[in-house]
Amino acid sequence: MDKSLDQHIPSSKAKEIFQFIRRTDEISKLDLLQYSGLTVSTLTRVLEELTALGLIAECGFGASTGGRRPILYRVVPDYGYAFGLDISRTSSRLVMLDMAGNKLDTCEWEMTALMTPEYLLAEVTKQIKHWTGKHKLSPDKVLGLGIGAVGPLDRFEGVILQPSFFPSPGWENVSIVNDLERQLNMPVMLDNGANTAIRAEAWANRARDVRHMLYVHVGIGLRSAMMSEGKLIYGAVDMEGSLGQMIIQADGIPPRTGNGNYGCLESYATVYAIEREANALVRMGRRSLLEQIAGASSTISYAHIMEALRRRDPLATEIVTQAATYFGIGLANLLNVLHPEKVVLGGPLMNANDLFFYTATQTAIRKAYHYPQYQVMFSKGSYGDEALAIGAAFMILDKITA
Known part of the structure; x- marks a missing residue:
């Protein structure tokens, strides 16, 4: 438009x-x-x-x-249409919503070593143009594209800054908003993925009038967002909540990055943490289905651990339970400070298996300071892995009433 x-x-x-x-x-x-x-x-x-x-x-x-x-x-659903793009470390996803918030299409890409910014943006541009043709959208029906990306980023300048642990090179200082506005000729907005996810979950809970909500994404890293009185909370710096750097054990495990904290939650309760623990324990001689599942592979991966967990392997169960317990302690710290009405937990570790979610939430309930009048609700959310992309599209729809 x-x-x-x-x-x-x-x-x-x-x-x-x-x-x-x-x-x-x-x-x-x-x-x-x-x-x-x-x-x-x-x-x-x-x-x-x-x-x-x-x-x-x-x-x-x-x-x-x-x-x-x-x-x-x-x-009127067909007043206009918005696209939402989630850029994460393991996969990226594009969705298309109508004005009423109905999802009409979705597409996903695995983030491999070949998925540079140039390659992904070319794929996104091609897919959006395909959908506009498929749904016979005239230019005046296209509202824009919202992006929820891994931080840190500058949402005002539309730039992804220096994200960690992307499998491909080139993701530093990407002027993604300018690039896509030029390629697509439509408005483009950028925010952190946790913030877009909580937008989606707030929409899903609109009939319940949830005013204070916490969202945490548990995957390769930890990403969090908070909404109070129905509005997103932004800090003095434009970054996702650095939940992963919360120290839960003084002088604990060294950080994965040079600027991280020793004993931080990210070192105990992420995909990377459980992979590190599984490989270390198997090298020490612990018997497990993990060796059989990994086969000739030199390292045990997250996918191997999830398969072993599905097959009720004791070591995989122990590793995931331990990681979830640490995460629950970190979550309890957040509950004690923020007191959200509802906590939505998303990301690969939450969505792959109920064990992590159940252990983490039960630990948080046990460790949180209890007030008789405070009862928190936990959920895996309404949109699962699509929350970040759907919320990015809602960023465009919400702007109409801003």
Whole structure:
């Protein structure tokens, strides 16, 4: 679209009403009156404005409360479409959503040694152009592309800075927003992947009105985001919460990177940590299915450990349980400080097997300081591995009401 995202709805009151309609599948004019506090004539004018813009439509009648049945309104799904891109260390994913938040398409790429920024961006550009043709989208229907990436990054300048542990070279100082805006001719926005994931989960929990939420992604590294009063919390520096550098054992295991902390959580409760532990224990002579599963491979990988865990191998179970216990201790520290209503745990280690999730959450519950009035809910989330990409697309959709 040729207009900036925040200019689709001219008035602030119309933006507020549209945002409320977005949060419901359908809503009556009476409910909107009660929510907004507007007069009937003002609300009617706002609804007519949104209808004329093509953002909402009447969709039938609600139940009668004694008089006429109230008219119901809903978002028009095909008003526009947003794309969301998740760039992570193990895989990258692209999704396409309509204005109502329905997922229409998805595509995934493994992040191999060949997946340089140039190669991935060329693939993303090709896929988006394929989808716009497949769904017969005119340029005015394309709202933009949101990106959730591994940090550190500068979301204002649209640059991925110096991420660690990418399998391919070239991911330092990538001006990804400028590059993709030039290639796609659409608005592009960038944020940390944990922040986009929590956007998606907040949308999934919109009917429950969860106002304080913590999201943690557990994979090759640890990534976290916090939402309070329905708004993302950003620090003084534009980085994901550095949960991985939380020290849980003084003078513990050396850090994986030169600027990390000894005894930090990342050294105990990540994919890298369980791979390191498995290889060390097998070299020390511990018997396990891991040797058979790894076969001729010189090292035991995360995939080998998950297969051994699936087959109930005692050593694999011990390693994953230990990592999950350490993670639960770190999580308890966060609960004691932040007191979220809901904690969503995502990423490869959470989604691959229930053992890590169950052990971590039970440990956190035991270790957290208990207040009688504080009860936290734990979840693996509503979107699984797609949360980061879906939330990136919501970053575009949300901008319309900003």
